[in-house]
Amino acid sequence: MRFTENFSLREFRCRCGCGIEREHVEDLRETAEMCQRARDLIGWPLIVRTGVRCDEYNRQCGGAKRSQHLPSQGARAADLVLMDGEGKPTLEEFWVILQANRDAIGFNGAGYYKRPPSDPRPSFIHIDRRPGRYAEWGNGRPAMRRG
Numbered sequence: 001m002r003f004t005e006n007f008s009l010r011e012f013r014c015r016c017g018c019g020i021e022r023e024h025v026e027d028l029r030e031t032a033e034m035c036q037r038a039r040d041l042i043g044w045p046l047i048v049r050t051g052v053r054c055d056e057y058n059r060q061c062g063g064a065k066r067s068q069h070l071p072s073q074g075a076r077a078a079d080l081v082l083m084d085g086e087g088k089p090t091l092e093e094f095w096v097i098l099q100a101n102r103d104a105i106g107f108n109g110a111g112y113y114k115r116p117p118s119d120p121r122p123s124f125i126h127i128d129r130r131p132g133r134y135a136e137w138g139n140g141r142p143a144m145r146r147g
């Protein structure tokens with residue numbers, strides 16, 4: 001099921017294979033629309049590393065108890081990896097573009113996960129559409145001043 005020009009339901013599926021994403025299509029469509037706005041602004045392909053996570057899989061992978069990836073929280077989060085390729089923006093550049101366009105993209109939580117080269121896991125940025133107060137975290141994230 002295609003949600004937007006560059007994102008489909010499959011990319012947001014729970015990685016344990018439980019199929020729970022099919023019960024949260026409308027929430028995930030809104031999350032995909034947020035990701036599409038980010039993708040359009042950065043002008044570079046983004047890979048969804050994590051979309052929705054069922055409770056059990058969230059426990060297995062050590063996710064926060066009230067993770068925004070959970071259906072009970074509205075499946076509002078995506079962890080985004082920059083696709084490899086010549087001219088790939090850095091994670092820092094991605095962060096800065098996101099932050100400069102927070103309102104236009106429509107995220108209200110952001111986490112910066114830069115891995116050292118020795119770490120086989122990819123670096124990624126988490127964004128989510130949580131209600132309420134803006135939340136931001138991550139070691140080494142570029143400092144931003146909002147005007």
Ligand SMILES: [Zn+2]
Binds near residue numbers: 019
């Ligand atoms: Zn699952």
